[in-house]
Amino acid sequence: MYFLFYFLLSGVYLGALYSMIALGIVIIYKSTKVFNFAQGHLLMVAVLLGATLSQIFGIIGGMVLTVAATALIALLLERLTLRPLIGQPLIAALLMTIALGYLIEGGSLMVWGEGLYKYPDLFPAEPISIGSIAIEQGVVWAFVVVAVGFAVFVLFYHKAVLGKAMRATAEDHQVSQSMGIRVTHIFSISWVIAAMLAYVASIFLGSFSGGHYLNSNLGLKAIPAVLVGGLDSITGAIVGGFIVGLLESLVTGYLSSELGEVIPFIVLLIVLLIKPYGLFGLVRIERI
Amino acid sequence: MTRPAGIFDVRYQQDIAIVRTKPQWVILGLFLLFLLVFPKLFPSRYLLNIINIIMIMTISVHGLNILTGFAGQISAGHAAFMGVGAYACASFMTFWGLSFWLSLPLAGLTAGLVGILFGLPSLRLKGFYLAMATIAAQFIITAFFLHFKPEIFGGGSGMSLKPIRLGNIVFDTQDNLYYMIMPFAVIMTYFAQNLVRSRMGRAFVAIRDNDLAAEIMGISLFGYKLRAFFIGCFFAGISGSLYIAFMRTIRPDQFSLMDSIWMLGIVIIGGMGSILGGILGTIFIKLLDEFVLVLTPFLGSVLPRELASRISASMALVAFGLVVVLFLILEPRGLAHRWEILKGRFRHWPFTYGH
Numbered sequence: 043m044y045f046l047f048y049f050l051l052s053g054v055y056l057g058a059l060y061s062m063i064a065l066g067i068v069i070i071y072k073s074t075k076v077f078n079f080a081q082g083h084l085l086m087v088a089v090l091l092g093a094t095l096s097q098i099f100g101i102i103g104g105m106v107l108t109v110a111a112t113a114l115i116a117l118l119l120e121r122l123t124l125r126p127l128i129g130q131p132l133i134a135a136l137l138m139t140i141a142l143g144y145l146i147e148g149g150s151l152m153v154w155g156e157g158l159y160k161y162p163d164l165f166p167a168e169p170i171s172i173g174s175i176a177i178e179q180g181v182v183w184a185f186v187v188v189a190v191g192f193a194v195f196v197l198f199y200h201k202a203v204l205g206k207a208m209r210a211t212a213e214d215h216q217v218s219q220s221m222g223i224r225v226t227h228i229f230s231i232s233w234v235i236a237a238m239l240a241y242v243a244s245i246f247l248g249s250f251s252g253g254h255y256l257n258s259n260l261g262l263k264a265i266p267a268v269l270v271g272g273l274d275s276i277t278g279a280i281v282g283g284f285i286v287g288l289l290e291s292l293v294t295g296y297l298s299s300e301l302g303e304v305i306p307f308i309v310l311l312i313v314l315l316i317k318p319y320g321l322f323g324l325v326r327i328e329r330i
Numbered sequence: 331m332t333r334p335a336g337i338f339d340v341r342y343q344q345d346i347a348i349v350r351t352k353p354q355w356v357i358l359g360l361f362l363l364f365l366l367v368f369p370k371l372f373p374s375r376y377l378l379n380i381i382n383i384i385m386i387m388t389i390s391v392h393g394l395n396i397l398t399g400f401a402g403q404i405s406a407g408h409a410a411f412m413g414v415g416a417y418a419c420a421s422f423m424t425f426w427g428l429s430f431w432l433s434l435p436l437a438g439l440t441a442g443l444v445g446i447l448f449g450l451p452s453l454r455l456k457g458f459y460l461a462m463a464t465i466a467a468q469f470i471i472t473a474f475f476l477h478f479k480p481e482i483f484g485g486g487s488g489m490s491l492k493p494i495r496l497g498n499i500v501f502d503t504q505d506n507l508y509y510m511i512m513p514f515a516v517i518m519t520y521f522a523q524n525l526v527r528s529r530m531g532r533a534f535v536a537i538r539d540n541d542l543a544a545e546i547m548g549i550s551l552f553g554y555k556l557r558a559f560f561i562g563c564f565f566a567g568i569s570g571s572l573y574i575a576f577m578r579t580i581r582p583d584q585f586s587l588m589d590s591i592w593m594l595g596i597v598i599i600g601g602m603g604s605i606l607g608g609i610l611g612t613i614f615i616k617l618l619d620e621f622v623l624v625l626t627p628f629l630g631s632v633l634p635r636e637l638a639s640r641i642s643a644s645m646a647l648v649a650f651g652l653v654v655v656l657f658l659i660l661e662p663r664g665l666a667h668r669w670e671i672l673k674g675r676f677r678h679w680p681f682t683y684g685h
Contacts, residue, residue, distance in 0.1 A: 077458060123655055123658075123659065126659045127658065127659070130658075130662060132404070132457045132458060133398065133404050133461075133594075133598070133602070134598075134658050134662060136404065136458070136461060137591075137594055137595065137598055137654060137658065138654075138655065138658050140591055140654075141595065141650070141651045141652075141654035141655050141658070142651065142655065143651070144591075144647045144648075144650060144651035144654075145647070145648060145651030145652060145655065147644075147647055148644035148645070148646075148647030148648035148651060149644070149648060150644075151640060151643055151644035151647070152640050152641055152644040152648070153640075155636075155640050156643075262587075265462065265465065266466075269459075269462055273458075298477075300473065300476070300477040301477075303469075303473065304469055304470060304473040307465070307466040307469040307470055308466070308470060310462065310463075310466045311451070311463060311466040311467070311470070314451055314454075314455055314459060314462065314463050314466070315450075315451055315454065318454055318455055318459055
């Protein structure tokens with residue numbers, strides 16, 4: 043029983059991370075129809091930048107600078123590499139984000155090396171105790187942040203003008219352009235929002251396990267999370283992230299760590315076969 | 331394709347012929363002769379090693395090119411299918427005691443069948459979703475070799491073989507291996523080039539360009555997509571078998587997602603839907619790799635040690651990523667297209683039309 047609880051907790055933590063990465067991927071996909079394989083790499087850069095900058099400029103200064111730097115990187119990526127590919131076949135954008143990922147990974151390895159970089163302590167160290175069970179405060183915070191983020195994004199997409207414009211862009215680029223929406227701005231804004239999400243995830247990652255250039259692998263695990271939930275659904279990204287995180291944690295704990303590494307992809311294959319558009323994705327009926 | 335003035339196709343056979351003119355026959359003959367005497371002309375082990383790897387990779391890339399470039403089914407798990415071929419070949423030889431020459435086609439078939447299995451989602455999934463399914467296949471297959479039955483597949487340390495023999499010949503030197511791999515590379519390249527001009531190749535292109543229209547034209551999507559997967563993975567299997575004959579030992583981490591992406595990158599750089607492009611792309615990327623390897627000791631002598639080791643560790647990643655990014659933006663049609671332009675220039679010189 044105690045172990046079950048422990049595995050559930052670490053699953054929730056992993057799930058929160060996956061959810062935040064998946065949310066970034068979904069937001070970019072919704073408006074630009076590009077699946078951003080480099081989202082995990084953005085997270086990795088954010089962790090490394092955040093840890094380094096907060097050492098130099100203090101916590102607040104480091105935060106501000108990291109947010110600015112991550113947003114700038116995302117803006118540049120969108121403007122310089124993905125915008126020329128509009129109208130190209132699918133594989134071009136697919137391979138582009140993967141290649142960008144490698145580029146970022148190589149660049150980070152060049153700048154930071156293979157060391158582990160930690161954030162300064164942001165969360166109180168003493169755990170919350172309920173009876174005999176101790177819950178780390180950070181896990182609670184991660185869960186709360188994801189829940190709040192979910193609410194904010196649902197409201198944003200349904201109430202705010204910008205959110206509506208983004209949904210319109212997702213529907214049809216040409217029509218929304220003729221309705222006076224600057225589609226290119228929407229593209230840039232989506233990438234910046236995704237970069238912000240990567241930054242938020244990086245706070246948790248950096249405070250608990252620390253940043254390392256191989257953190258980009260988290261992005262790979264977020265792929266099943268996105269697709270299980272549905273490629274264009276915010277609810278799906280959150281739910282999918284938690285499903286994959288919990289499943290991975292439980293399988294790793296009870297069966298074997300080897301299976302835990304693969305189980306997200308097995309689930310992905312099954313979901314793709316049975317319900318290709320995911321649990322919450324918009325079903326576009328297309329008989330082939 | 332442009333031809334010299336005065337060459338007309340009056341029969342269908344002429345129209346689809348691979349080699350059309352007498353000079354082309356001469357050039358082809360000379361090229362094959364060159365391939366045959368290459369190790370005698372350049373008896374450098376280093377060079378032959380590179381050429382051998384290029385030839386093995388070329389076979390695999392042809393498979394991916396048929397699957398992705400011609401049939402339009404994006405596969406991000408091609409290295410895993412190559413691994414299936416390699417492991418199947420090693421298992422047939424170790425546990426069934428078959429000779430390599432029998433295991434090789436069997437391994438190709440095995441990889442093809444596994445390819446069909448993971449190609450089944452292509453009946454329901456298109457484009458992006460299919461690419462995701464093949465990524466899943468990549469992870470599942472490598473995890474299978476890593477963890478399933480370590481007494482057969484050897485877990486993380488993999489499988490190894492003795493040098494391949496044919497009669498008295500032992501294929502253990504780069505020179506001998508060259509003569510073993512080269513015929514396969516030539517035959518498989520011919521097979522690929524021959525396939526794409528056939529009914530099946532044209533069906534693949536039709537499916538890639540518009541699957542709905544293709545089906546209305548009477549092409550069975552079900553059959554042809556699976557055939558594309560089978561053929562693509564068959565090539566990968568043959569290539570994998572040659573790979574284990576060449577390396578003599580294989581591990582699961584030699585067939586990682588990175589390698590699959592590497593192959594997709596080669597197809598893009600060479601030019602999608604061009605057999606020549608597959609060859610050019612492989613040569614380009616392999617030479618780039620070698621260049622990075624050569625550059626590393628040089629950097630170590632110029633820069634401080636800490637920085638140099640970081641740069642050399644990340645150099646391959648950065649170089650590959652940068653090349654793919656630049657090709658996608660500047661020349662999405664790849665090296666094959668550049669080659670056509672170059673030929674056109676040469677043909678029309680000193681006039682400026684035609685390019």
